[in-house]
Amino acid sequence: MKVEEYAAGIPLAALEKAAAQLSEHYRAGKASGKLRMEERERVAAYLLTRFPATYAAVSAVLGQVGDVEVESMLDLGAGAGAASLAAKERFAGLRRMTLVETDAASVAAGRAWLPDADWVCGNFAEAAFAEHDVVLASYALGELKTAARMQALERAWAAARRMVMVIEPGSTAGFGVVRECRDRLLEMGGRTVAPCPGDLPCPMGADDWCHFGARLERSKLHRRLKHGQLSYEDEKYSYAVVAKEGAEACAGRIVRRPAHHPGLIELTVCRGDRVAVERVNKRDRNKFGAARRAGWGEAWP
Ligand SMILES: C[S@@+](CC[C@H](N)C(=O)[O-])C[C@H]1O[C@@H](n2cnc3c(N)ncnc32)[C@H](O)[C@@H]1O
Known part of the structure; x- marks a missing residue:
């Protein structure tokens, strides 16, 4: 079943109202x-406006974890399964998925696209x-x-054979949660896989927050519900992927959208102990070519 099919039969005005309420609630x-909303409209609004966004954010995170074989995954607070769906597409060997979700209506919706998951x-x-x-x-x-949260995280760490992934909205509050979780996972012996270059304490200043953006296309209905003109939106997210062993951290991470000027590209790069703007001049042809292709959120050598 496609996500939009879930909303079939719900009047547009009711969907618009539900989407506005949902957006205000999360904001x-x-x-x-x-x-507190009518169940079917609540889930439909989530599926139409948030599910594609969290799916895009998780897909972007999974694109930064390198070559890792994953056969089983536990998805906590799975909603209708956006993250597990992204993982299924990313990890060819993923055979066993367990999704824990408290909301029965989201579980019922998610079973439609992940029928074989537990x-x-x-x-x-x-839950154990x-x-x-x-x-x-x-x-x-x-x-x-x-x-x-810390208790759940500690139990998540104990249950993870290879790694724990925490993804939150790319807001100051979401980043605060991610930073706190990363700190605790490192204390328990974890090694950062992404986005941080290594395991040093986060160098972001007090008035700054580490976040990234995943672009997703908006369907006609999605656009209508968001009252937006653009055919896409950028979902902002923060995340930490921490492994038990074998993590290879990057040398640097691009933490802002690159700024392109004539003959010059400015990349804001986190080097683990500091965040600074690095300038790449057109005269440095190879590096300039790489900088032109480099995107926000990618590793930078
Ligand atoms: C913002 S939604 C995210 C859903 C999904 N993970 C995604 O990325 O689209 C948060 C979900 O976590 C679920 N949740 C929150 N606390 C929970 C708990 N203690 N146990 C199970 N599910 C929980 C909520 O019911 C909700 O579906």
């Missing part, structure tokens, strides 16, 4: 469980976790209070 940093309708702060290669939480840990 205010509130947890999904606090949304769906657990329950609270991941309480079996071992999986990867434990992932996409836009979910931020919905817990700090103490519960």
Whole structure:
């Protein structure tokens, strides 16, 4: 079933209202469980406006983890399965997926596109976790209070054979959650895979936050619900991927959209211990060519 088919039969005005309510709710940093709306409209609005965005963000993150074989994945706060769907497309060997989600309506929707996965309708702060290669939480840990989040993270780490991935909105609050989770995972012996170049404490200044953007196309209906003219939107996200072993960190990470000037490209690069603008001049032909192709969020040598 396509995501849009779920919304078939719901009047457009009701969908618009639900999408506006959903957007306001998340913008205010509130947890999904606090949304008081008609169930079918709530899930339809999520599927039409947020699901493609979180899918795009997770796909972008998975594009930065290098060559890793993943056979099993545990998805915490899975919603309707956007992250697992992205992982299924990224990891050819992914055979076992367990998705834990408290909202029964999201579980029912997600089963349509991930029918072979193990769906657990329950609270991941309480459920027991079996071992999986990867434990992932996409836009979910931020919905817990700090103490519960840390407990869930520690249990996620214990259940992960290879790595834990935490993805949150690319806001100051979302980045705060990611930074806190990364710090704790490193304390437990983890090694950063991405986005950070190594395991040093994050050098971002107090008024700054590490985030990236994933571009996604908007369907006609998506555009209508967002009252947007553009055929695309950029989903901002923050993330940390931390491995148990064998992580190869990059030398640098481009943490802003590159600025292109005539004969000059400016890249804002995190080197692990500092964030600074690096200038690449056209005279340096090879490097300039690489800088032209380099995108926000990619590793930079
Ligand atoms: C913003 S949505 C993200 C859904 C999905 N991971 C994605 O990336 O599209 C957060 C989801 O986490 C779920 N959630 C929050 N706390 C949870 C908990 N303690 N146990 C299970 N699910 C939870 C919510 O019901 C909601 O579906």
